[in-house]
Each structure stands twice: as structure tokens, then as C-alpha cells.
Amino acid sequence: MDHIPDLVTALARELKARGLMMATAESCTGGLIAGACTDLSGSSDWFERGFVTYSNAAKHELLGVPVALIEQHGAVSEPVARAMASGALAHSPAQLAVAVTGVAGPTGGSADKPVGTVWFGWATPDGVFSEHRRFDGDRAAVRQATVRHALAGLLQRLPYP
Template structure:
């Protein structure tokens, strides 16, 4: 874990503990790296509830309740799927916050519409579900690490006020 990621996790841990909130993750392109970064910190069971690694479309549907038709209509890497993943993580856990990521980490799998580095984020909070699209440069490892950092930073930005 990089220093920047460690700092983000520590800030998130403190903020969640002070608010008495629990986090769930729903990950596709990162394959559990966000959950791994969170649980790298001792005492994370105080604020990290669970992580869903939903790499396949069947897992997105089966574990998070993402409608198969939604994936069929928009593709797994899309705003509606990121939104449904984040909502599904909350619906299938007792957590109050969730982050979801779905993207194309590469080096294969890209298309003109969704090039390598394309990532959709979903953040589910008590105030609603927020989504965002990013495009990261670099190889597979760089895209995945940038996704982890952006997901964590997005959680910090969207935390409910204490």
C-alpha cells in the first residue's frame, strides 16, 4: 500500500469511527484491493463491515442484486451498474456507507466507448447514491491503484457531517 493510500485509509478510519458508521465495498476491476487497503489497518473491524468482490456479471447480479437487464442494456462498466452496485452493497449488509467500482483496468478489454482506464464509481450514503466517471492512465496496476485512492477520497468527501 502506498503512503497516499495509507493516509486516506487512516483518515477514513478516524472519520467513520467518530461517526459510528460502517463501510461496505463492492468491487469489480479492483478485485478486493479497496477492502484490502481498509483491512490493512489494525482495528478496521470497528468501521469496515464487509467487501463484495463481484468481478463477473453473475456475481454482480447474485451478490448485489444488480439487475441482469441493467448490465445487458448498459454494460458492466457504466453509471447505472456502479449505482446499483453501491445500493446493493448497502442492501446486502448492515453498513451505512458503501463504495462501488467497475471499470476496465487493462491491458485488454477496452473499447472505443470504454477505453482501458475507464472506471465508474458509486458511493452510497444516507444522503443518497452519487456516481462519477474517471479515466486513469497507466498499466493495469496503476489503474487499479488510482481507482483505490479515488474511491477512498470520494468516501471522505461524501461522509455525513458528525
């Protein structure tokens, strides 16, 4: 299952069955994950809020990501993705959160963090999980792949009912 509306429908069904709410913390996707979720009618039953924290200042101000963490590891890093996911839970009543931070391109890449590099964070009642991916394609393709992977990852990490 990698069609975004199908992932959202499955996620909605599972969240509603468990009585859970989710939140998003997005950088490189600029709200696309929240947008995909709220495209589904009735999403207010399971989607609590989304944070678009594109700048480092927004990551700090809205999610509580420590400035020192960003300075030490860079915005596109595992520690920042994990802190974003944890921050989304801390700043909302949701029980689950997904966070993404990456380089969608075509500019902004480096030898260490080439275009297509994305870090994911998922905060659940079972803990905070992270994963690194590198997606090929142009900016739109990287962002769409990020949305798919973020939603699929959250679906895989749902707590059992």
C-alpha cells in the same frame, strides 16, 4: 492526500467518530479497496464487509444488480456502479458503501470504454452518487488510482456528525 494508507487512516478516524460502518463492492479492483481498509489494525470497528463481484453473475447474485441493467448499459457504466453501491448497502448492515467497475487493461477496452475507464458509486445516507474517471497507466496503475479515488470520494461524502 493521495497516499492510500493516509486516506484509510483519515477515513477510519471519521467513520469511528460518527459510529458508521462501510462496505465495498468491487469489480476491476478485485478486493484492493477492502484490502487497503483491512490493512489498518482495528478496521473491524468501521469496515463491515467487501464484495468482490468481478463477473456479471456475481454482480447480480451478490448485490442484486438487475441483469437487464447490465445487458442494457454494460458492466462498466454509471447505472451498474450505482446499483452495485446500493446493493452493497442492501446486503449488509453498513451505512456507507463504495462501488467500482471499470476496465483496468491491458485488454478489454473499446472505443466507448477504453482501458482506464472506471465508474464509481458511493451510497450514503444522503443518497447515491456516481462519477466517471479515466486513468492512465498500466493495469496496476489504473487499479491503484481507482483505490485512491474510491477512498477519497467516500471521505468527501461522509455525512456530518
